Amino acid sequence: MPEPGAPAPEIERAFRWTGEFVDRTLEAAFARASWPETHARLRAVLIAVYIFVCWAVFDYLLIGFGWAFIALTIGRLATLAAILIALKRYASYENSKQFMYGAMATQALVAIVAPASLVLGNVDFAASLLAIVVVLFAFYIGMPTALASTLAFSAILSVSFVFISPWLADVSLAAIGQIAALFAVVNAIGVEMVRAANRMRRSGFLTLMRQQELYDQLKREVEVRREAEQAVRATEESFQSLFYAAPLPSSLVDPADYRLMQANIAALKLFGISEEEARDIDVRTFFDEDDIDARLERLLVSGRAGVPVEFRLKRRDGTPIWALVSAATVQFHGRPALLIGIQDVTARHKEAETLREARDQATAASRSKSEFLANMSHELRTPLNAIIGFSEALERELFGPVGNPRYREYAEDIHDSGVHLLSLINDILDLSKIEAGHFKLHEDETELDRMVEAATRIVRHRAQQANIEIECCLPSPSLFLVADERALKQVLINLVSNAVKFSPNGSVVIIEAQISTDSLQIAVVDKGIGIAEHDIPKALTPFTQVDGSLSRTHEGTGLGLPLAKHLTELHGGTLTIESEPGAGTTVYVDLPLTRIVGRDTPSNEKAAV
Numbered sequence: 001m002p003e004p005g006a007p008a009p010e011i012e013r014a015f016r017w018t019g020e021f022v023d024r025t026l027e028a029a030f031a032r033a034s035w036p037e038t039h040a041r042l043r044a045v046l047i048a049v050y051i052f053v054c055w056a057v058f059d060y061l062l063i064g065f066g067w068a069f070i071a072l073t074i075g076r077l078a079t080l081a082a083i084l085i086a087l088k089r090y091a092s093y094e095n096s097k098q099f100m101y102g103a104m105a106t107q108a109l110v111a112i113v114a115p116a117s118l119v120l121g122n123v124d125f126a127a128s129l130l131a132i133v134v135v136l137f138a139f140y141i142g143m144p145t146a147l148a149s150t151l152a153f154s155a156i157l158s159v160s161f162v163f164i165s166p167w168l169a170d171v172s173l174a175a176i177g178q179i180a181a182l183f184a185v186v187n188a189i190g191v192e193m194v195r196a197a198n199r200m201r202r203s204g205f206l207t208l209m210r211q212q213e214l215y216d217q218l219k220r221e222v223e224v225r226r227e228a229e230q231a232v233r234a235t236e237e238s239f240q241s242l243f244y245a246a247p248l249p250s251s252l253v254d255p256a257d258y259r260l261m262q263a264n265i266a267a268l269k270l271f272g273i274s275e276e277e278a279r280d281i282d283v284r285t286f287f288d289e290d291d292i293d294a295r296l297e298r299l300l301v302s303g304r305a306g307v308p309v310e311f312r313l314k315r316r317d318g319t320p321i322w323a324l325v326s327a328a329t330v331q332f333h334g335r336p337a338l339l340i341g342i343q344d345v346t347a348r349h350k351e352a353e354t355l356r357e358a359r360d361q362a363t364a365a366s367r368s369k370s371e372f373l374a375n376m377s378h379e380l381r382t383p384l385n386a387i388i389g390f391s392e393a394l395e396r397e398l399f400g401p402v403g404n405p406r407y408r409e410y411a412e413d414i415h416d417s418g419v420h421l422l423s424l425i426n427d428i429l430d431l432s433k434i435e436a437g438h439f440k441l442h443e444d445e446t447e448l449d450r451m452v453e454a455a456t457r458i459v460r461h462r463a464q465q466a467n468i469e470i471e472c473c474l475p476s477p478s479l480f481l482v483a484d485e486r487a488l489k490q491v492l493i494n495l496v497s498n499a500v501k502f503s504p505n506g507s508v509v510i511i512e513a514q515i516s517t518d519s520l521q522i523a524v525v526d527k528g529i530g531i532a533e534h535d536i537p538k539a540l541t542p543f544t545q546v547d548g549s550l551s552r553t554h555e556g557t558g559l560g561l562p563l564a565k566h567l568t569e570l571h572g573g574t575l576t577i578e579s580e581p582g583a584g585t586t587v588y589v590d591l592p593l594t595r596i597v598g599r600d601t602p603s604n605e606k607a608a609v
Contacts (some may be wrong), residue, residue: 014206015199015202017145018146018201019147019198024463034091035096038096038099039087041084042083046084049080052076052079052113056076057123059073059117061197072117076458078424083103083106086098087102090102100146104153107137109151109482111157114157115157118161132439133183150190158183161183165179165217185387187304201496208286217350228586230245246266248266248343249262249266249270249341251340251341252340252343253322253332253340254338255329257282258282258296260282260308262279269315270321270342271321272315283396287314288314289311289312291450308325309324309326320346323343324342325341326343327339327341387415387418388415388422391411391414391415393409395411395415428559440572442486446488448474448478448480448482448513449474453472456472456491456492462511466500468508469509469511470510472510472512473511475513482595483591483595484570487570489568491567492563492576493562494563495524495589497560498561499525502526504527504528507526507528510524510525511525512524515596519573520591521588521591522588522589522590523586524586524589526585526586529581530581531585533580536579539577540565540575544548564589571591571592572591572592573591573592574589575588575590576590
């Protein structure tokens with residue numbers, strides 16, 4: 001761990017490509033501090049391993065009892081044994097190396113048993129592909145092992161599946177190439193996620209370290225001040241006692257040769273010398289300045305005016321000190337003397353240095369975030385556009401029939417997954433731009449009815465599949481708003497999609513709009529499962545879902561409501577939620593009245609969509 005007050009390493013040089021610290025000592029300190037989290041992550045993976053072991057039932061149903069089933073079962077049990085040994089026997093940080101070996105052994109066994117089970121069980125190819133992708137994401141997200149080992153196991157698992165693909169289904173070389181490209185994209189996304197998470201966690205660790213240093217320094221200063229005040233109260237009877245116990249470092253100096261006559265306790269502590277060493281010492285040796293005699297003469301002139309002068313001093317061991325020095329002429333034992341007072345402002349200089357470093361780090365972090373978003377936008381969108389385009393070409397058979405109809409189904413699945421992932425990336429980028437203050441509204445006049453109709457048209461297919469009716473109750477005549485049409489439409493799409501997703505089959509989702517005394521209020525009402533009051537802040541937090549369990553029944557990324565809230569606030573409005581479990585949810589979007597163009601007295605008219 002670096003010494004307190006030491007300058008922080010530059011951001012780009014402080015991390016390896018994996019997001020870990022370059023400094024091994026610093027990395028070890030971070031590993032020790034985050035050990036409970038590391039242990040908890042592997043304990044969470046244990047649930048998945050239990051499921052992995054229970055999968056032996058399907059092995060038995062698919063391949064029957066035999067040597068292959070026995071071998072697979074032994075492999076699954078070995079996986080469970082490896083993770084249990086790591087969690088139970090090597091739970092302390094002192095056994096962290098053995099703990100990581102156990103975690104890596106778990107990964108290795110999963111990477112071996114999973115493809116073997118798929119081959120021996122003749123599992124459906126699409127299901128096999130999905131299973132391997134899920135395992136890869138579990139490796140990157142769940143396992144606390146180092147990124148290099150995780151990438152190695154993931155690469156082995158990906159190559160193994162590509163190699164065994166001809167045994168799982170009749171696939172062409174082109175399809176195998178597409179599968180390999182898909183795995184490459186999945187691994188690239190996993191690596192970037194782990195790298196970003198590693199850097200963010202370690203940057204936070206550095207910030208906490210610096211805060212602890214400042215706290216310790218403040219604590220030391222408070223302790224010194226308390227001791228000095230106690231000494232002053234205990235020795236108020238004479239000037240000598242008061243002088244020795246003064247919290248401000250002070251000294252009496254002979255003006256003829258600048259020899260020290262007396263120094264109080266604070267001065268001795270400040271310069272790191274004892275009373276014996278201080279006798280008859282030349283105080284000029286503590287001034288780290290050029291032309292010190294002339295500067296001391298000016299100090300006497302300014303000191304009479306009560307103006308302290310800043311000097312660069314040094315302790316006996318050479319440690320630099322910044323101090324405000326004042327001087328006055330007094331009589332001591334019948335002879336003239338200089339009473340020199342010293343105010344240590346080293347902390348102020350360190351704080352200024354710390355603030356400057358923090359500002360540089362914030363600038364670097366902002367630049368890194370912008371670069372990361374730009375790189376992610378390019379690096380992820382480019383392969384996704386290729387995946388979407390090629391899969392759409394295969395789905396529509398633009399260059400001729402593909403032969404087996406299942407290829408079209410696979411191409412459709414790949415296309416839908418690519419579009420979903422691209423939408424997720426766009427949401428993440430929009431949310432990041434909003435939080436960074438870089439999201440700009442493109443405002444123009446837009447009709448509320450047309451905007452609502454466009455939003456409901458997008459979610460209508462999903463609503464029809466669930467036999468859910470969408471009703472609109474909007475002002476008549478239609479209102480025109482000054483707003484960013486795309487942003488507000490995105491708000492409505494997110495809210496209506498959530499309402500449809502969490503509503504039971506055969507229910508109704510209502511979109512209402514009305515003008516109140518101080519706002520235009522748009523409400524989306526459903527009779528779905530509802531949200532507990534204490535879970536509403538969680539629902540408005542990015543990447544957080546109210547049902548955070550592994551067995552949740554509703555899909556989603558946790559970005560819909562937070563993005564809708566931010567886009568509403570950019571328009572000067574507010575987004576609020578009223579909900580009750582089992583009774584449904586109502587989300588209100590309140591926009592300023594200044595957003596309405598040509599307002600008339602409205603009346604509500606109900607229409608079914």
